[in-house]
Amino acid sequence: xxxxxxxxxxxxxxxxxxxxxxxxxxxxxxxxxxxxxxxxxxxxxxxxxxxxxxxxxxxxxxxxxxxxxxxxxxxxxxxxxxxxxxxxxxxxxxxxxxxxxxxxxxxxxxxxxxxxxxxxxxxxxxxxxxxxxxxxxxxxxxxxxxxxxxxxxxxxxxxxxxxxxxxxxxxxxxxxxxxxxxxxxxxxxxxxxxxxxxxxxxxxxxxxxxxxxxxxxxxxxxxxxxxxxxxxxxxxxxxxxxxxxxxxxxxxxxxxxxxxxxxxxxxxxxxxxxxxxxxxxxxxxxxxxxxxxxxxxxxxxxxxxxxxxxxxxxxxxxxxxxxxxxxxxxxxxxxxxxxxxxxxxxxxxxxxxxxxxxxxxxxxxxxxxxxxxxxxxxxxxxxxxxxxxxxxxxxxxxxxxxxxxxxxxxxxxxxxxxxxxxxxxxxxxxxxxxxxxxxxxxxxxxxxxxxxxxxxxxxxxxxxxxxxxxxxxxxxxxxxxxxxxxxxxxxxxxxxxxxxxxx
Amino acid sequence: xxxxxxxxxxxxxxxxxxxxxxxxxxxxxxxxxxxxxxxxxxxxxxxxxxxxxxxxxxxxxxxxxxxxxxxxxxxxxxxxxxxxxxxxxxxxxxxxxxxxxxxxxxxxxxxxxxxxxxxxxxxxxxxxxxxxxxxxxxxxxxxxxxxxxxxxxxxxxxxxxxxxxxxxxxxxxxxxxxxxxxxxxxxxxxxxxxxxxxxxxxxxxxxxxxxxxxxxxxxxxxxxxxxxxxxxxxxxxxxxxxxxxxxxxxxxxxxxxxxxxxxxxxxxxxxxxxxxxxxxxxxxxxxxxxxxxxxxxxxxxxxxxxxxxxxxxxxxxxxxxxxxxxxxxxxxxxxxxxxxxxxxxxxxxxxxxxxxxxxxxxxxxxxxxxxxxxxxxxxxxxxxxxxxxxxxxxxxxxxxxxxxxxxxxxxxxxxxxxxxxxxxxxxxxxxxxxxxxxxxxxxxxxxxxxxxxxxxxxxxxxxxxxxxxxxxxxxxx
Numbered sequence: 001x002x003x004x005x006x007x008x009x010x011x012x013x014x015x016x017x018x019x020x021x022x023x024x025x026x027x028x029x030x031x032x033x034x035x036x037x038x039x040x041x042x043x044x045x046x047x048x049x050x051x052x053x054x055x056x057x058x059x060x061x062x063x064x065x066x067x068x069x070x071x072x073x074x075x076x077x078x079x080x081x082x083x084x085x086x087x088x089x090x091x092x093x094x095x096x097x098x099x100x101x102x103x104x105x106x107x108x109x110x111x112x113x114x115x116x117x118x119x120x121x122x123x124x125x126x127x128x129x130x131x132x133x134x135x136x137x138x139x140x141x142x143x144x145x146x147x148x149x150x151x152x153x154x155x156x157x158x159x160x161x162x163x164x165x166x167x168x169x170x171x172x173x174x175x176x177x178x179x180x181x182x183x184x185x186x187x188x189x190x191x192x193x194x195x196x197x198x199x200x201x202x203x204x205x206x207x208x209x210x211x212x213x214x215x216x217x218x219x220x221x222x223x224x225x226x227x228x229x230x231x232x233x234x235x236x237x238x239x240x241x242x243x244x245x246x247x248x249x250x251x252x253x254x255x256x257x258x259x260x261x262x263x264x265x266x267x268x269x270x271x272x273x274x275x276x277x278x279x280x281x282x283x284x285x286x287x288x289x290x291x292x293x294x295x296x297x298x299x300x301x302x303x304x305x306x307x308x309x310x311x312x313x314x315x316x317x318x319x320x321x322x323x324x325x326x327x328x329x330x331x332x333x334x335x336x337x338x339x340x341x342x343x344x345x346x347x348x349x350x351x352x353x354x355x356x357x358x359x360x361x362x363x364x365x366x367x368x369x370x371x372x373x374x375x376x377x378x379x380x381x382x383x384x385x386x387x388x389x390x391x392x393x394x395x396x397x398x399x400x401x402x403x404x405x406x407x408x409x410x411x412x413x414x415x416x417x418x419x420x421x422x423x424x425x426x427x428x429x430x431x432x433x434x435x436x437x438x439x440x441x442x443x444x445x446x447x448x449x450x451x452x453x454x455x456x457x458x459x460x461x462x463x464x465x466x467x468x469x470x471x472x473x474x475x476x477x478x479x480x481x482x483x484x485x486x487x488x489x490x491x492x493x494x495x496x497x498x499x500x501x502x503x
Numbered sequence: 504x505x506x507x508x509x510x511x512x513x514x515x516x517x518x519x520x521x522x523x524x525x526x527x528x529x530x531x532x533x534x535x536x537x538x539x540x541x542x543x544x545x546x547x548x549x550x551x552x553x554x555x556x557x558x559x560x561x562x563x564x565x566x567x568x569x570x571x572x573x574x575x576x577x578x579x580x581x582x583x584x585x586x587x588x589x590x591x592x593x594x595x596x597x598x599x600x601x602x603x604x605x606x607x608x609x610x611x612x613x614x615x616x617x618x619x620x621x622x623x624x625x626x627x628x629x630x631x632x633x634x635x636x637x638x639x640x641x642x643x644x645x646x647x648x649x650x651x652x653x654x655x656x657x658x659x660x661x662x663x664x665x666x667x668x669x670x671x672x673x674x675x676x677x678x679x680x681x682x683x684x685x686x687x688x689x690x691x692x693x694x695x696x697x698x699x700x701x702x703x704x705x706x707x708x709x710x711x712x713x714x715x716x717x718x719x720x721x722x723x724x725x726x727x728x729x730x731x732x733x734x735x736x737x738x739x740x741x742x743x744x745x746x747x748x749x750x751x752x753x754x755x756x757x758x759x760x761x762x763x764x765x766x767x768x769x770x771x772x773x774x775x776x777x778x779x780x781x782x783x784x785x786x787x788x789x790x791x792x793x794x795x796x797x798x799x800x801x802x803x804x805x806x807x808x809x810x811x812x813x814x815x816x817x818x819x820x821x822x823x824x825x826x827x828x829x830x831x832x833x834x835x836x837x838x839x840x841x842x843x844x845x846x847x848x849x850x851x852x853x854x855x856x857x858x859x860x861x862x863x864x865x866x867x868x869x870x871x872x873x874x875x876x877x878x879x880x881x882x883x884x885x886x887x888x889x890x891x892x893x894x895x896x897x898x899x900x901x902x903x904x905x906x907x908x909x910x911x912x913x914x915x916x917x918x919x920x921x922x923x924x925x926x927x928x929x930x931x932x933x934x935x936x937x938x939x940x941x942x943x944x945x946x947x948x949x950x951x952x953x954x955x956x957x958x959x960x961x962x963x964x965x966x967x968x969x970x971x972x973x974x975x976x977x978x979x980x
Contacts, residue, residue, distance in 0.1 A: 075963075076963075076964070076965065076968075077965060078964075078965060078968045078969065078972065079893075079896075116863070141892075144883070145883040145884060145888075148882055148883045148888070149882070149883050149884060151882070152877065152882065155922070155925075156929060156930075159926065159929065159930040160929060160930055166930070167926055167930050167931070170926075170930070171919070171922055171923075171926065174918065174922055175915070175918060175919055175922075178882075178915065178918050179915045179918075182911045182914055182915055183911065185892070185895070185911070186895065186899070186907060186908065186911050189892070189895055189896050189899045189907075190899055190904070192896070193896065193899050193900045196900075
């Protein structure tokens with residue numbers, strides 16, 4: 001049946017985790033059953049998405065544009081909103097990442113989360129379902145719906161299972177992201193109304209709205225509202241301040257989802273919505289994006305250098321990475337764009353792995369302050385080896401995943417804006433410094449005598465090994481993944497001819 | 504002249520039902536609560552069903568009552584509100600010893616007042632309906648005689664209501680003097696040349712003040728938190744939804760019928776009042792530490808959003824407004840109703856601190872409260888989101904961009920205080936052990952209905968929207 005119409009898979013992918021989430025909630029009384037239910041559903045989801053890779057759908061033109069797979073069902077006829085989901089290479093990669101990290105989140109929480117197990121897995125799977133929808137929606141109302149709903153599970157994940165200052169962090173998270181989104185809503189409605197006035201036909205379809213003609217002033221205002229919403233999510237300096245708090249207070253699974261998935265939504269939305277909808281304003285904003293990206297890189301690196309809390313340091317390193325990706329977006333040629341999109345995935349894996357390891361350390365040490373660590377290599381060598389591996393991946397060691405993405409962005413940038421490329425390169429070097437300092441202070445040096453704890457358990461080793469596989473795969477053989485983006489990028493550059501000047 | 508009594512069957516049912524409940528209370532020994540409740544519920548459901556299913560044969564009853572779809576829509580909505588209130592209030596009132604015939608009958612009479620107010624096309628009927636509504640409410644707000652706060656709330660509402668009525672009566676009298684008719688439509692448009700516009704405007708201003716008191720429009724909203732806090736929670740639920748929706752129905756009718764020169768003077772005033780109401784309601788709610796006061800100010804803010812849509816009424820915001828009125832009624836009923844369901848018998852749950860930990864010890868009721876709060880905050884996938892979306896769409900379409908931006912800014916503020924309640928419910932440990940009554944069938948049924956309706960209308964509102972679009976299509980612009 002599925003073979004007859006693979007498009008149905010898209011709907012299944014969105015609703016399967018939602019069904020799973022309610023089952024997990026229902027089985028919450030029995031912790032073991034609940035964990036297995038959640039794990040089963042997330043694994044099936046991952047399997048389904050991997051199955052799409054094997055189906056190897058080819059891009060074809062449909063009523064909503066050129067996509068690999070697409071569905072488009074009537075939904076709110078009165079408003080002209082449709083249940084439209086579409087898949088291209090970028091979406092497919094992000095879907096896979098989402099499913100993968102959800103499995104990881106469930107696995108790492110297997111023993112740590114003992115309290116309110118049912119609701120915990122409910123929120124995790126619910127979040128997964130929302131993100132699946134978000135990464136595929138081609139109807140702006142549907143997109144906005146998923147964009148907003150995902151806040152609620154994340155709010156509770158941070159607020160219930162977080163650390164000491166969790167309430168503050170979760171409320172701050174909600175206010176920042178919600179505030180930005182509401183401006184986007186106004187802009188969205190304005191665009192919808194303008195399109196309706198022009199054509200006499202109200203629709204939320206991305207494909208149709210992108211054909212609206214806007215006066216430059218209006219376009220700039222609308223784009224500005226979208227920019228604000230997405231910049232908060234990415235996050236770009238100066239609207240990043242919710243992120244370190246949210247990360248520091250979130251439970252490990254929360255940090256993984258936050259860094260690995262939620263931050264990606266902002267970038268994805270830029271690429272998928274803001275640019276095609278407002279090409280003129282987007283082009284005008286390129287210097288701004290480049291500046292914000294650079295400022296973000298340097299500022300976050302500078303702050304990261306002063307951190308002694310590993311989790312906060314990794315959080316700031318996240319901002320640095322996102323800054324580089326935004327630069328790639330601003331450079332706007334195929335090479336830099338591919339690099340940026342690949343970095344989305346790399347950052348999702350590497351940073352999540354670091355958060356996972358910080359969480360493991362926190363469980364053993366009861367502290368995340370690396371001035372309190374030192375000499376871990378002698379005591380827990382397996383842990384330390386993995387930690388070193390993911391730290392190297394994060395700073396961009398050749399042969400590992402981040403190197404590929406970073407080098408693509410830097411070379412792509414160098415071709416058109418050498419000054420930016422050099423500055424970005426310095427930013428990357430700064431990243432190397434603080435990561436190395438973290439590694440040195442925690443793994444090497446004098447061991448604290450009072451620390452006595454066991455090395456990784458088989459479950460933990462298993463988690464880290466499966467996280468290490470994509471790191472190595474992309475580091476050594478990035479071709480197939482990069483090929484995924486070709487259609488997305490070409491599609492966008494064609495869709496937005498104004499942007500293709502550097503192409 | 505032939506009278507078409509069957510056309511006003513819902514009104515007759517309500518009146519007779521109320522009388523029956525009174526009679527049962529007066530003549531049956533021991534006044535069995537279940538019977539009173541069952542009769543009242545059957546009356547409300549019966550009237551609602553008749554209003555929903557039976558199409559009146561005439562557009563108007565004696566030129567006094569509107570019988571077209573607009574009035575029927577509100578009739579059904581009021582019966583839904585009344586039925587849910589009855590379900591929410593049954594055990595609540597029984598446990599607190601005020602479940603007498605007067606309580607149930609007066610709820611029915613208040614509902615009758617609402618129906619009359621929303622359907623009135625004649626100023627006298629409107630005034631009579633409003634007084635019936637208000638007098639019934641004065642009593643049921645103060646129905647709990649063992650608590651001083653409740654009495655205080657009753658007196659406050661009474662004084663405010665009396666003042667509002669005085670304004671209204673004076674306004675109607677002036678309007679009558681200026682136009683020579685008590686027919687609402689005739690008095691508001693198509694004046695003969697030489698009709699004194701200043702007098703009409705003063706009359707309209709007085710009427711707006713009177714209605715403004717009732718719908719807690721800023722600056723006439725100051726009674727709201729005290730009364731909401733004092734009144735028993737299910738009564739607050741009834742008061743904050745039923746009477747406001749009824750008065751809004753009138754306001755919409757007046758705005759739609761208001762003729763050209765007067766409307767051009769009126770809408771800028773409404774613009775300012777809407778902005779003020781949104782801002783003041785949401786900003787004041789920000790500082791509240793008591794849940795009922797917080798929800799009271801939140802409902803002031805919600806009125807602001809509705810007023811915002813009222814400004815754009817001539818540009819076709821009516822469907823959005825009607826949809827949001829219905830959704831607002833559900834959300835506020837749910838919020839106050841669940842607050843009542845989570846309350847100890849001695850006094851209503853009020854301090855935010857006391858809500859702590861209830862999300863886990865009373866998961867069902869808390870979840871419904873949480874969904875209602877998310878809906879009030881306008882988060883998807885609830886009906887609150889879709890309602891706000893439609894409102895803002897209508898306002899932007901009418902090119903009131905600044906008003907929409909003010910609305911969005913206040914909505915951002917509102918997120919904070921709604922989440923404050925969620926934080927207490929789910930994120931903080933329980934502060935003290937509460938003696939909360941077990942969940943009873945009535946509250947469970949009402950809660951489940953509200954929950955399903957809020958989520959369903961948020962995801963698939965096509966039916967209701969279609970209905971509302973048809974209703975709006977036949978009204979004058």
